[in-house]
Amino acid sequence: MDGHGSHTASTVAGNNVRNASFYGLAEGIARGGVPSARIAAYKVCDDTGCTSEDIMAAFDDAIADGNDLLSVSLGPESSSEFYLDPIAIGAFHAAEKGVLVVQSAGNSGLAGFQSVESVAPWILSVAASTTDRHFVNKVVLGNGKTLTVR
Numbered sequence: 001m002d003g004h005g006s007h008t009a010s011t012v013a014g015n016n017v018r019n020a021s022f023y024g025l026a027e028g029i030a031r032g033g034v035p036s037a038r039i040a041a042y043k044v045c046d047d048t049g050c051t052s053e054d055i056m057a058a059f060d061d062a063i064a065d066g067n068d069l070l071s072v073s074l075g076p077e078s079s080s081e082f083y084l085d086p087i088a089i090g091a092f093h094a095a096e097k098g099v100l101v102v103q104s105a106g107n108s109g110l111a112g113f114q115s116v117e118s119v120a121p122w123i124l125s126v127a128a129s130t131t132d133r134h135f136v137n138k139v140v141l142g143n144g145k146t147l148t149v150r
Contacts, residue, residue, distance in 0.1 A: 050074055
């Protein structure tokens with residue numbers, strides 16, 4: 001409904017897109033991590049949220065369907081106890097079957113800002129960060145003076 005699934009799927013299996021840029025900056029080729037990958041998507045959440053039962057059922061279905069990798073884009077649960085976290089439980093069952101589970105680390109764990117929520121050791125947790133990337137451009141003022149902006 002909000003395009004989140006197609007967005008996350010494109011980061012995995014998106015084909016090459018030539019001349020991709022951010023308003024003309026950093027132009028190049030954008031592509032998913034493995035363009036030849038095949039994707040299976042499982043509906044887990046609805047307008048009211050994501051129930052533990054639906055999360056566990058999706059893990060069971062994905063494992064039974066023979067998936068090799070699960071990218072869980074639900075966000076980590078707020079439980080510090082693994083036995084109460086349906087994502088940690090489902091991921092553990094997947095790990096027992098040799099299926100790697102990848103999840104966002106979450107950026108507001110128990111220690112607050114700049115800490116992570118998802119810490120189950122059997123889940124590959126990926127965190128976002130600030131990168132040292134600068135977009136350099138020139139601005140020409142009305143008086144003809146040129147400024148370099150970054």
